[in-house]
Amino acid sequence: MISRIACPAGPLRSPKALAPRPGGFPFAKQGVALMNLLEELRGRFAAALRALGEDDARWLEQVVPAKDPRFGHYQANMAMPLAGKLGRPPREVAQQIVHHLQVDDLCQEPEVAGPGFINLRLRPEFVVAQLQRLKTDPRLGVPRVSKPRTVVLDYSSPNVAKPMHVGHIRSTVIGDCLYRVHKFLGHHVIGDNHIGDWGTQFGMILYGYKHFLDADHYRQNPVEELARLYRLVNRLVSYRQQQEELPRLRQQQGELRGRLAQLESQTEATEDPKQRKKLRRQLQRLQAQLQELHQQIADTEAAIAQVEADPQLAELARQHPDIAQRVLEETAKLHAGDEENRRLWREFMPACLEALERIYRRLGVQFDVTLGESFYQDRLAPVVEQLLELGVAQESEGAVCVFLPEESAPLIVRKKDGAFLYATTDLATLQYRMERWAPDAVLYVVDHRQSLHFRQLFATARLWAKRVQERDPENPLTKLLDCELTHVSFGTILGSDGKPFRTRAGDTVGLESLLDEAVEHALRIVSRNDDAKPTGPELSPEQRRRVAEAVGIGAIKYADLSHHRTSDYVFSFEKMMSTTGNTATYMQYAYARIRSILRRGGVDVEALRSSEDPLLLESEQEHRLALALLRFPEAVAEVLVDYRPNLLTNYLFEELATHFTAFYEQCPVLKAPSDPLRRSRLVLCDLTARVIQKGLELLGIQTVEQM
RNA sequence: GCGCCCGUAGCUCAAUUGGAUAGAGCAUCGGACUUCGGAUCCGAGGGUUGGGGGUUCGAAUCCCUCCGGGCGUGCCA
Structure with a gap:
């Protein structure tokens, strides 16, 4: 199988070039390039493995962020599988890899742990230097790929x-x-x-236009009228199809009942318990099928009855008995180049x-x-x-x-x-x-x-x-x-019933009305919050509308993107606009809150970003937040490995937001004990806000300054 | 019948594609605090990862089998 994990491309800069110079600050701004740390480390491991005669890119996938902070920041797991191949103890293999590994410009001395894990811990000076670069980087550390596709x-x-x-x-x-x-x-x-x-839908519109057009409506709002025509013709066509289908369904029902009766007596007559059990299962399955068929017949009958109960529709249905066929003919004429249909199409x-x-x-x-x-x-x-x-x-x-x-x-x-x-x-x-x-x-x-x-x-x-x-x-x-x-x-x-999302009547939900509903829901949330502000409401009705639009639509998108692509998920406005948990609303709120801090602190963010003030990562929380910020490039790159947007939302919520709140709880920003610390913490706030904003932007979700 | 996908905490979902002690959010229970925006934070309980077998240093993840579900399956898109 071909792996889509990108190999570290091109010749790597020699680690020597980055090695600390005696006596000088080793990470002067101009000396360090912004990087995807994970890829950089994989590159270093590639070199070490080559020294051992191994060049299979698969091993490099085993360099991953550490799952537990106790194991450092990154870990490499290839020594164990490699040990089998080389026929040597895994810890020994790990030691050999470490021996050839040149990461001293980035990491502290690697540790070999457990059965043969190689644990890496980034050097604090390196983290600080990277963060300094991030301050002025519009890309927030995310490099462009070396080989664009x-x-x-x-x-x-x-x-x-x-x-x-x-x-x-x-x-x-x-x-x-x-x-x-x-x-x-x-x-x-x-x-x-x-x-x-x-396709056929156009045949429907063409047929509708020729037979059912409301000319005034069409002049005023062509899109609405065409949509109406589509729905009308579609309904009439379905009606005809359902009428034809009903006898067939009933016949199926009869056959199924016959088979069921036969199977029942067969089961009764069977002595062998194993065989009996098997037949019972078949019986159950058949009963389920029958049940489903019942439902289908009932639905079909209801749909037919609905049309017949509407005198206008029923009349149209009578007047257009062969509508299904005629629609196909309109489509065929369009395809064949019929002048009128082509003109109407245009x-x-x-x-x-x-x-x-x-x-x-x-x-x-x-x-x-x-x-x-x-x-x-x-x-x-x-x-x-x-x-x-x-x-x-x-x-x-x-x-x-x-x-x-x-x-x-x-x-x-x-x-x-x-x-x-x-x-x-x-x-x-x-x-x-x-x-x-x-x-x-x-x-x-x-x-x-x-x-x-x-x-x-x-x-x-x-x-x-x-x-x-x-x-x-x-x-x-x-x-x-x-x-x-x-x-x-x-x-x-x-839907909340676990079946494909539909209206209560069983129709598919129009996208536009769904967006409207989301925005309305969001407006209620935004208004409630604004009203509850200790200093009184601060948003005009206009602003509330705009915020609600961003929140409502953001919520729908985020709910979709934060789930694993391949799994089904339950649509719920309550869940997707929950103010706690992994939602767009939470992330947007986190952003707005940080921006509010900067506003209230009267911070000139441009000056903050361009200043040479040192970053002070003294507490555990500050350090962790800094690391989370540096991992943004990895999260972005990972999205394309298997086309998985939820890896980016996971990063934003679990990695970034979690570490930010811990920091925010423990480390006063505006009321920091010293001015340098205050400025350093403001930088962390600003960077967090920018990463959230950029992350949401990549998801197609807007941020707002106040909400 | 055959094929594909899925089954993880009471509920909704994760788990860096085979890594160390399976994590979040709801919900439940217990705490904290004179709000740098309380839409907060900390903690607890809750799991035989549907069952069984196998592969190996190591499995929610790979293989086999059974159970349960979804989808598809010769003239729709």
């Missing part, structure tokens, strides 16, 4: 014809965060919103895009390009032709399929009616991306239910590229062969 990031990807809903949150928010982190680290990243602007698009843009503006999300499905139309037929010609795909039951040995189901790239699919567009899109950007990686931020699709897509794309390479090694598509293709998958947002 070109990365295409595919995220958000809503359908333009229908309003965005809760299902789009995770892709948009995680994608945006990854975009920001890539950019900040110096990668060349292309944010691409692969919108659905060419007419609708700007309004649809503007509606999306409004939400993105509110979320603070940006893209470099928005190339929807329609953009790749001309490529679809040639792609399929080429796949057939190269023997990657073949015809089967009238459709064109790619059969992969490792997958049981084929990837279908052309339906038997000649239409192209999602998979076809994805292949064409990859081809285009290779031609235009020749990226080192293409990342798809898409929910986990599509993992099979992406496995098939990636395998097919590679096979395709390989066949192309055999004929035409210069073809841009061959770049695909050493391009990372990753499905950055994520779990489902659940």
Whole structure:
């Protein structure tokens, strides 16, 4: 397996160059570069291991921040596994590594502990020197990568014809965060919103426009009217489908009941207890299935009844009995180049895009390009032709399929009616991306239910590229062969009932109304807090609104980003805007509080940052806080190792905020016992605020000066 | 049926990808303090990491098996 952990790149500066000069302050400002400490240490270990004849980068992953402060600041664990390989006792191996390790400019004498752990403790002077540099560094110590990658990031990807809903949150928010982190680290990243602007939903709008248009409404608010048309047609189509489906469901129910009865008597008749148990289990499963089917039938019946109870809807349904078919025809006409449908499509698009843009503006999300499905139309037929010609795909039951040995189901790239699919567009899109950007990686931020699709897509794309390479090694598509293709998958947002998040009526929740609700909730919290201030409220209604917007939207984003990407999580306004715990609200509040200290202290932060005052890390709390600040670069870099934003939120909360509060409790700042100590502590405050701000910014979350 | 993912404290989630004594926040209980912004801090209880077996110096993490759940699975995206 290829590890994505970045190897310390390039020749390292000789440790000698950093060694303390006799008689001089060893860490004069100009002598120390800002660094990702972890990577720097890994580089040092790489050198030591090379001296022992080992150059496997895997060992370097075993250099990690120490889990327990008793073990120092960093620890290296490679001596134990290496001992097995070398056939020598692990402690001896550890000693040998230490012998070759040159870290005396950064660390105190390394210790070998336990079965063979190498524990490292940073030298206080080094910590102070690094912090001094941080004061004036706009990047807060985060270095740019030495080898920038070109990365295409595919995220958000809503359908333009229908309003965005809760299902789009995770892709948009995680994608945006990854975009920001890539950019900040110096990668060349292309944010691409692969919108659905060419599918069946457009057929629905076209059909709706031709039959149900409210012209006045359309003139006044085209987006709203189009959304209304979409919902109306969608409802009528569903109604028809449900009507067709109901008999089939009932038949299934009958069959299932029959099987159940059969199994029941079979179970009764079985003597063998083991066999009986097995049958019982089958019985249980069958009963569960039946239960589910009952529910499904009930839901379907309810949906049908709802339409029929509405005289207007029922009338429309009667007038448009073949609506499902007609919608597909409208879509097909659009694809075939029908003049009117193309004209309408062009007419609708700007309004649809503007509606999306409004939400993105509110979320603070940006893209470099928005190339929807329609953009790749001309490529679809040639792609399929080429796949057939190269023997990657073949015809089967009238459709064109790619059969992969490792997958049981084929990837279908052309339906038997000649239409192209999602998979076809994805292949064409990859081809285009290779031609235009020749990226080192293409990342798809898409929910986990599509993992099979992406496995098939990636395998097919590679096979395709390989066949192309055999004929035409210069073809841009061959770049695909050493391009990372990753499905950055994520779990489902659940309601408090543990089921996918929906309204009480069972509809999906619109994104915009969700944001409104969050902001309202935030406004209540902000107002309550402002009213309760000992010196009286200090925010105007306007300011409260602005703060609430930052708090509400920040809360939604942070809740999403702070959870492990692959797991499902429960959506709850209370939890995400809790003022204690790992939330955006807490982090924003911590920031505002620190800024308030600086304000009340009448501190000129510019002067503070540029001053040469010494930093005094006398207490344990100050020292720990300083170390936490120095670890920001590691936390940022780690996000991209496995595309995990929650590693950054973990850092902000557990590492930084925790150590800051400990410091804040124990170390008076404005009332510090001496002026130099006061200034030193103000520097720590300022740095903490800046790291919080930058960290939240990388998550796409705003900070406010007062709240 | 087959495939993928998951199961961690009463609840919601972490655990630097195999490291030392599995951590936070809610909730519960007990403390602190004349607010540098109390939206605070400190402490306690709470765990056979779904069960069992295996791999090795070392397992929540890897392998096997069973139990329980989610998702997907030939013409949607």
